[in-house]
Amino acid sequence: MRGIVFDIDDTLYCRQDMLVQAAENVLGVKIPDWREFIRIFYEKSDVNMAQLESGEVSTRDTNGWRYNETFRLLGLPYKPQDGGRAADAYLELQSHMFISDGLAAVLDKLASDPSLKLAILTAGESKHQWNKVDMLGLDRWFDRASIIVTGDTPYTKPDVELFRMMETRLGFSPSDLWMIGDNYDKDIAGAIAAGWHSLWINRRGLPAPDALPDITVLNDDEFVSALAKEFT
Ligand SMILES: [Mg+2]
Structure with missing residues (x-):
């Protein structure tokens, strides 16, 4: 038996686009x-991830501030209200988010294999992340009991407690678990520290870190192929 634990953002769909x-x-x-x-x-x-997870600040305000800071640092022409407008535009785009056909096909195979258990470990504010579970139709492949949203816990990624929580939730030991994610510091370094296997979706082609994941891919096509190769 093996457990495959997916991040959501920039892993199951491409948030950065x-x-x-x-x-x-x-x-x-x-x-x-x-x-x-x-x-x-x-x-x-x-x-401001910690305040977001605790519900101190809203996703909209947080994203608005992040946008304005990014505009400012890149020297892009913007007005103060543009950050909030971009946050709204992003939420609107998110309401049309979907799982690619290629990934859906491989998830169908993985979910039908009784020797595999699929789970999710995602960081963010509770309601916002559970909305993504609904919008992406993740119930097709994942039990709700196998989904951990950091906003529902006292921890944030890459706290090893989250990985231990998932081990307990699934009843697996670290060496039977795989973390699949795009963020090296949060998903992959956390998994390596917890003694898990890991697959890193290095979408931005960042330099290789010291502690290497078991598998590194650079884009969605390679990701879908690697999933099929390793787990089917
Ligand atoms: Mg992510």
């Missing part, structure tokens, strides 16, 4: 370097 698209729609310009845009936006996300 939507973040950049929303900014371009609001500012009316093409973002020159999307990798740098995402790098700064995600760096800013780390600043």
